Amino acid sequence: MTRVLIARNLPERVVEEARSLFDITYRDRPDPMSREEMVESLLDFDGVLPTLGDRYSGGVFAAAAAAGEVRARILANFGVGYNHIDIAAARSAGLVVTNTPGAVTDATADVALTLMLMSCRRAAEGERLVRSGGWQGWHPVQMLGLHMTGKTVGILGMGRIGQAIARRAHFGFGMTVAYASRSEKTLEFPARYVKSAVDLAAQVDVLVIAMPASPETHHAVDAEILGAMKPTAHLVNIARGDIVDETALIDALQAGRIAGAGLDVYEHEPDVPAALRALDNVTLLPHLGTATLEVRESMGRMAVANLRAFFAGEAVPNPV
Secondary structure, eight states: OOEEEEOSOOOHHHHHHHHTTSEEEEOOOSSOOOHHHHHHHHHHOSEEEOBTTOOBOHHHHHHHHHHSOOOOOEEEOBSSOOTTBOHHHHHHTTOEEEOOOSTTHHHHHHHHHHHHHHHHTTHHHHHHHHHHTOOOOOOTTTTOOOOOTTOEEEEEOOSHHHHHHHHHHHHHHOOEEEEEOSSOOOOSSOOEEOSOHHHHHHHOSEEEEOOOOOGGGTTOBOHHHHHHSOTTOEEEEOSOGGGBOHHHHHHHHHHTSSSEEEESOOTBTTBOOHHHHTOTTEEEOOSOTTOSHHHHHHHHHHHHHHHHHHHTTSOOSSBO
8 A cells, every 4th residue: 555654743634534545654743854754754655745844855855865765756745835845856856746725825814914913003012011911001192003904015926825915905904905926917906016026115014925935035025125115114924934034124123114024934933033032013923824723624635635646647736
């Protein structure tokens, strides 16, 4: 029977479905695989279901090839982002890589709106104030934030998730939408295409990062883009942490060059710089983008469907 490794703890229904199809080894743990575990996974299993943090680098594939015959033929990634997998090295080693788009779109967009509101309305800061016992009661100029309704949102990356965020912002909050993307899109709502990310940053009240991570987008949001933003503007990142130059972001927040930030992802997860954690004008979430049971089950079923199709000799639904 086909041997498949599930590399992390997943919802039980997903594991049960996988067990009905394959000979499953279940690594029921929350921590990423070590380099040694990843090398062994390529040698010992026909397929692997990895996720964020399981860094299948070129070195891992090379080490597996040096140690013996690479048995694995597919990495069915749990998640839409796959920047933790060296795709070129995987293909050179004869592996197909798949992901789980679509299942994550609405949940991630919901968290983007959560962070937009929390940052603009200083909600995390306000909750800390109440919990501290230092709140002295309502008054007319207490913790004044940015009124989000009617403002301009800028979307960096107008793919599925970017469009879902823009749709919520436009129809839910009456926001004007502007965006920068690799190409201009035909959209079901009014939106202004801006060719330059720097120009986009200068025009908006909230800048939301929704682009996929790749070597080309590493530190795409840098000191220049942050410097172009209005001092009243907020940055929100629900994509991948290394798209933002975290040091430049900390400098901008500390200096008050932007009003605030809402982050669900970080450059070196799970490490979050102490300087970032110390700032009141940033909302920090622990990568909650898809953290609902139904969404995680949907992602898992999609990953299992990719495995099933591959080993049945069919075209995989979601190749990358």
